[in-house]
Amino acid sequence: MASFEVIGGNKLKGEIIPQGAKNEALQILCAVLLTSETVTISNIPDIRDVNKLIELLQGLGVAVDRISADTYTFRADNVDLDYLDTDAFVAQGRAIRGSVMIVGPMLARFGKSKMPKPGGDKIGRRRLDTHFEGFEKLGAKFTYNAADNFFIATADKLKGAYMLLDEASVTGTANILMAAVLAEGTTTIYNAACEPYVQQLCRMLNRMGAKISGIGSNLLVIEGVEKLGGTEHRMLPDMIEIGSFIGLAAMTGSEITIKDCQIPELGLIPDTFRRLGIKMEFRGDDIHIPAQDHYEIDTYIDGSILNISDHTWPGLTPDLLSVALVVATQAKGTALIHQKMFESRLFFVDKLIDMGAQIILCDPHRATVIGHNNNIPLRGIRMTSPDIRAGVALLIAALSAEGTSIIDNVEQIDRGYQNIDGRLNAIGAQIRRI
Ligand SMILES: CC(=O)N[C@H]1[C@@H](OP(=O)(O)OP(=O)(O)OC[C@H]2O[C@@H](n3ccc(=O)[nH]c3=O)[C@H](O)[C@@H]2O)O[C@H](CO)[C@@H](O)[C@@H]1O
């Protein structure tokens, strides 16, 4: 288990380039299974979860070539279905959440798929019903083996169908979509998730020959096609990393320019941080955050307390609430952070309270944060990173704190942030991997 030793209190200064989007990458990589032709993907982040998924694809027989630091070609012309029965596959599937999205493409192209309960953050219940109910609507037979936690889906030929998803699941929508593109006839997915990750997947599938309309909405219509071909795809910058850097700049009073952000794809993210008092300027496609000694949380028109809560897209992504929460600890004013989707994602506030933050955990979903207006710095402590986004929030807290912090279990952060210590040290942070 690796740790970070963080010497806090330094102001950072400079430019930082966001990595390619982790959650988009996990979808896009699974889609290479839909064709026997070559798919070239660029801006792939070099992070643990993505590398593990690439290893899983290689295990399945996909030919993978790294043609530059962030660009790979994939060719799934010799897929080995027997690999699904190996211990290596089970270990790889269990390691990451994104592995579940091989089920849709495998089912569509080979009529068979299985998957152990996938990994990912332990942030509350993460059910997969939406995925498998969708496959069943397309005519697949689904069995769940409770003894070893295995999901199995088979189908002779998938048939297009109308479905109203029980929830707008991000990976569920991607999975069903990847099955539906090769189904016979028309599929309609209502209450579909429409995060930029899903939009990007739709665009890539259309370039491969799929016929998907309604992209960006919660109503996707897919006319099935016989086969898909190769394509090229470039990942968007990671919007969660961009939001994390905005929060980092505010908490450390730093002047940072985040390069090439694809600002129109960021939805409510910039405005959410603005409401927490963070000033930012769009310079072309860069986001410039000036050094600010103080920032003040907005209130609503009637003077009531700001509530930052998650929602399915185009609402605010739940993956940035931990960062918003840590930012509020040094703002002037009060905010209520309401994590609606996951019931175990706010428990990390214990560590922030130990560092001196004023937070009341109202219940598992809600925390009230009373900011210090930067008058009382957080104190460095030893802590463990419970999940990827709490991990980065704690790293931001440690970088702003007085003294030295140790953050254990930084593999959680490495799941989704590429060389974060190296990149932040390059703009003035003091982080040592121990
Ligand atoms: C690999 C990947 O892409 N992971 C992301 C994906 O996870 P993932 O696709 O696993 O998450 P889902 O969208 O399925 O659901 C997330 C949670 O929200 C709940 N829910 C979902 C939709 C809804 O309308 N109502 C509702 O309450 C679900 O029950 C679940 O607890 O989307 C999540 C929600 O944006 C993100 O946190 C994860 O980072």
Ligand SMILES: C=C(OP(=O)(O)O)C(=O)O
């Ligand atoms: C929860 C997340 O990831 P995963 O779904 O891979 O656990 C996340 O990216 O914030």
